[in-house]
Amino acid sequence: MDQQELLALLALKKAPLIGDIMAKKLIRTFGSATAVFEQPYRQIAAIEGIGDKKAEFIKVKDLFSKAEKELKFIEENNLKYRVYYNDDYPERLQYCVDGPIIFFENGKIDWSNPYTLSIVGTRQITSQGSAFLEKFIAEIAPLKPMIISGYAYGVDILAHKLAIEHGLQTIAVMAHGLNQTYPRNHVAHNKDVKNNGGFVTDFWSTDTFDRKNFLGRNRIIAGLSEATVVIESADKGGSLVTAGLAGDYNREVFAVPGRLNDKYAAGCNDLIKQSKAHMLTKTADIPYILGWQESKVAVQKQLFVELNEDEKMIYAFLKDNEKEMLDIIALNLKMPVHKLASILMSMELKGVVKPLPGKLFMLA
Structure with missing residues (x-):
């Protein structure tokens, strides 16, 4: 890609009050990110949805100097970047209206895998949740799906570790720049993740961990996947946000049901009750509903079931x-x-x- 266009994309990504949806509109209107910054203030302000206040970004003098520093970081760390209008951008993410105009990756990621699952859930995963997830990954492994999660405590990190254990590609989507790792003690898993997939983010190296970044991170988790699986969740939390985003993107959502008095089953039960998720009780539910090759899934069926x-x-x-x-x-x-x-x-x-x-x- 032309370096000037890349710098313009980076600058537009950091433009105050201009998110990815508006950035795409600007690029579509003027033909390229470079062309956007060649327009006079009034031309920018005249665009529907922009107006005087948002158009102020065109006057910010240090956007390109900051972009040059970030480009230097990208080059020095051999990071890859994906631009939304290029062919190497993940296809499913292209269909998301608020998908990032550019994101960065570190590792060995094969985006051609047709089977992609996001697995999310509580940071306080229970023994029942762990057992279900271990069995699920073992049984779905023959289909070689890409396992995507957020590298957090609990369900996320277990999903990544189990994917690696079963030889599956795993993608950790981060809520900060790729020069950091949060939680810090997950640094121990970085090498394995890079060798079996990699890390993805649309945040810069100057963006440190902040809870307000979770929504941006979660939209990528949901957007990259054909389906999102919620293992365990309380009645509120980031997992339910990710499930909601997946639903907004017209992706399938699955939730593992639990007992009514279990705190970390409440969110899953509500998703099922409100018809926002398929009830996931066995691994074969996934390939059946998604149209995958169910015959390859090593599901252990009950031989004898008592019926009333x-x-x-x-x-x-x-x-x-x-x-x-x-x-x-x-x-x-x-x-x-x-x-x-x-x-x-x-x-x-x-x-x-x-x-x-x-x-x-x-x-x-």
Whole structure:
């Protein structure tokens, strides 16, 4: 890429009050980032959505000197950069309206992998959450998906470590520049991550860790992935924000259900209850709903499941009819819809049935 255009992109990335959405509009209007900075103030201010206050960035004198320093850092540390209008920019991120105009990476990342999963959750992962995640990664490993997370404590770091253990590529999306590591003690994992994927951020080396950066980090986690998996979450937290962003990007969201009185199941249960996430009870749910090669997933199915009389009746009906809508099953079995839905959820947890889009159900 022409160095002047790269400097202009970096400068535009740091322009006050100009985010990625507006930066893309400016580039689209004038043809390039370089051309943006060649425009007079009034020409910039006249653009819909800009106005006088936002147009002030064109008068900031040190934007390019700061960009030159950052470019020097990029070159001295052999970092790669991806620009949103270039062919080497990750395709899924291109579809995100607020995807970064430029981001930076460090490692050995193969963006051609068609299978990408973001795995997020609480920093206080429980033993149940750890056990589920360990089993999930082991079973999904034959499909070789890219595992993306935020390098935080708890679910994030365990997802990265398990991905590496099973020979999967893993991407750590950071909320600061790539000259830092937060949490600091995760430095111990940096070499393994770089050798099995790498680090990604759209923050500069001058951007230190700050909680306000999490939203920017989380949009990249959600945007890079075909689906986001929430392992455990309290009723509030960054994991739910990431799940919400994934939903906004029209990506699939999965959540692992838990007991009603478990603090770190509340967020997942709410996502499922509000129809914002698929209920994830077994690994095969992922390739089935996403259309991946399910036959390659090494899922250990229960050989013997005890069913009560209602469950046996539903099982027999689905065995005869292959798949059917919730309302039609209820009508044929003369069972209230609310009762049937509850029983089907219980059967799903037992691995006997699985839900399909459009309120359809079939035997697992």
